[in-house]
Amino acid sequence: MPVTISDVARAAGVSKGAVSYALNGQAGVSEDTRRRILSTAAALGWTPSLRARSLSSSKAYALGLVVARNPRLLGTDPFFPSFIAGIETTLADSGYSLVLTVATQTGSEEASYRRLAHEGRVDGVILSDMRTDDSRIALLLELGLAAVTLNRPDTPSPFPAVCMDDTEGISQAVQHLVDLGHTRIAHVGGTQHYIHGLSRRNAWANTLKLNGLETDLFIEADFGATEGVAATADLLARDNAPTAIVYANDIMATAGQAYAQQQGLRIPADLSVTGYDNTEYAQYLNPALTSIGSDPLLWGSSAAQVLLNQLDGTHDGADVVLPAPRLITRGSTAAPHNRSSSGSK
Amino acid sequence: MPVTISDVARAAGVSKGAVSYALNGQAGVSEDTRRRILSTAAALGWTPSLRARSLSSSKAYALGLVVARNPRLLGTDPFFPSFIAGIETTLADSGYSLVLTVATQTGSEEASYRRLAHEGRVDGVILSDMRTDDSRIALLLELGLAAVTLNRPDTPSPFPAVCMDDTEGISQAVQHLVDLGHTRIAHVGGTQHYIHGLSRRNAWANTLKLNGLETDLFIEADFGATEGVAATADLLARDNAPTAIVYANDIMATAGQAYAQQQGLRIPADLSVTGYDNTEYAQYLNPALTSIGSDPLLWGSSAAQVLLNQLDGTHDGADVVLPAPRLITRGSTAAPHNRSSSGSK
């Protein structure tokens, strides 16, 4: 039989209310009695019941994360496991837990948020994979859930954002290639209704324009290996085939690189390649992949912290800006071998 | 103001108790009144409060998963995201949620289980990454948590297990290599205190013995790319360097393959390589990686189902055996090019 607040109250010779005040650090008890209560509570080994607190305080003491992804792409992406690990480092000593939901079916995403809110499972959610004109902002407002967003959405949002600029890394990659002498630099982008899919493309295009280069070599893919290969095949078959391809993530770069090699191209001599994420295996590819090293762990812990602060009113409402991921140069990028403008096929 | 059980009771002209019975499908109300109650509940849009139910029924209506992994390896492994997605497919229409915990610090794993149990966050947990003489079994017994294990532990366990044999795939891989004419087949295993690290090694060794071959070419690594490379370097530097290496997972195989290529070896001509997991990118490597295709999604959904059944008393206690992962042959394996016994370096 676990010890309850009544036991503590009796042992300390006060009322349950006093114990509650003492526990929550609220006014209503003198410093002396508070200490006495707390120490007898510790002596009895009392821990407040989460369920009872939840019921009477109408709080869940939990945060939610809804991951909406194609299951096939899920296992491929190094982001979420690390991101979640980051969230956990913050939650570990906070009394809060993480409720994770995976929405693989289209349409089940909204249902997930609704359920989380309706059942009162969580007090707030972390919004990742922000989309253009993201409908979740209105949804969460309707549901009355607190939230943080990963990067600031393109529509007005009342929620604080934790930002990690992904344009700087891409700009560095493009500039790196330009400096090496490339003039036909393609971009295999991710799904463009994701903010980060779009912003990476824009960074690529802007940097090219700054250098007076064309931005016609663009293909949208889905961040997956299959479409990464298809996009690569498409680009390499063109008359003005690129001498370098900037991919929106490592898995597409990896798959694209392998495809190009199968087609007889040497990397980086015939084709330079860059990725994004700096996946663990990127350095072990052949050649090692030039990539952009983000920090999902930090992003996760920061996002959780901001949300926690928001929930207890500590947050000032300002966005938090994290250091921008930077380019990591490896063997997959080099000066173009020859400048002939002929297609490669 | 949300509608409560009292509102329903009043509207239906019955007591709260009757509504509760109707809701939970228990005896105590006639079929007629039950239908009436349920329909007025639906009419009023009533949903029972999870928190109130939790408090009075002493149940959490949630399952727990504690992931204890080195954060660096976490992002590399395709297992967990898919596995969790599998869990979710089962939980989606069950009223249960998943509480996820990541234990990156050594020692924090036990603390995680204790907290989950102590706070009453979950009714049961899914035990993955089973270890030899796994201390978690005693721990969970002490904590009074229900559980399912992924594969049967090597110590007596009262918990049902959901099994997916990983020895068959490895045996197939080894036999495949033997059939191709290889005689020096190495194994770069995973951490051996994991059951699946050990069992894969045993499968490798047993299959070699069946073919009258030596089992001296073994190195233990940690399932990570870095140690995969180190192990590969070690093996290739030996006098009796292998002509084929069976890796315990894809990331080590990928890293090892790239290392071998950097050393000037052609794959598969000079060295055949196999992985495990059939990661999405495996087919896009150069050459495409022969691997063993497990099904973490199925594993996750099955494990969650068994645990759910156990919680509501529906489970018969028997282990569930899932189809064994099978070998998927690709370009990284072929007959050895020449049979010279010289080292490769």
Added chain:
DNA sequence: ATGAAAGCGCTAACAG
């Protein structure tokens, strides 16, 4: 500053 007591919304034991 302190204590009593009324909920929070549901479950389950009990009486009818």
Added chain:
DNA sequence: CTGTTAGCGCTTTCAT
């Protein structure tokens, strides 16, 4: 079979 009622353990209002 049905309805009543006493909790579950905590928070919080309201007197004292």
